[in-house]
Amino acid sequence: MNAIKLFLLLAFIAVFSFGQEAKIVKLLNEQFRSEQKMYEPYEEEKPEMIQPFQIENGILSFEFKYSGKGKETHFRRQVHLANVVRLDKDINVILISENDGVLETINVFGENQELISEQQIEHNMFFLEIRKEFGNEKFKNRLLKAFKSAGYEVSNEYWAD
Structure with missing residues (x-):
């Protein structure tokens, strides 16, 4: 009987965490x-x-x-949420990861959509391309809360417009 209770508890936690990860995605989008x-x-x-x-x-x-x-530059960024340690803003909203936990792929295409160059970089800053709204501390607080609810401890050091 205890095994069933433990399973149900773990299933509830997994579903709740997934819901909070969905909240992170929703806020960002x-x-x-x-x-x-x-x-x-x-x-x-x-x-x-x-x-x-x-x-x-x-x-x-x-x-x-x-x-x-005459060109188009595509960026793909990815980071494991467990590596994210901080959420800051300095012109751009940034997730800071431990070590070099961010993988960024950059592809440059010419006028005829031919691939001109491609590059992969590992670093510690996940730029969210969110930078136009000023005084958006409410967004910061909601995002920090969603990270915490999903089980990720993310701090905030500064938030500058």
């Missing part, structure tokens, strides 16, 4: 979409989403691109 409306039509430095934020097997990832001057 909503903020990204919201900020897209803040760009002026003439702004060239506007990220365009290719693959929204998602979490699979504890790995947060997303893919976006920048277009201009």
Whole structure:
């Protein structure tokens, strides 16, 4: 009987944690979409989403691109949530990982969509491409709470606009 209770408890925790990971994804995608409306039509430095934020097997990832001057640069970033230790903002909202836990793949395409270059970099900063909204401490607090509810201890050192 105790084994059944333990199984049910573990199943409940797993479902609850998954729900909180879904909350992290929802917050990130909503903020990204919201900020897209803040760009002026003439702004060239506007990220365009290719693959929204998602979490699979504890790995947060997303893919976006920048277009201009006859080329298109695609970025794919991923980090295991267990490696994320901090959420900060200094122009861009950033997840800081332990060691070099962020894998970034950068592909540059020419005018005819031919691959010009590709590169993979490992580092410790997961830039979320969220940077247009000022005074967004509410977003920070909701995201920190979602991380904590999902079982990840993420701190915050600074939040600068």
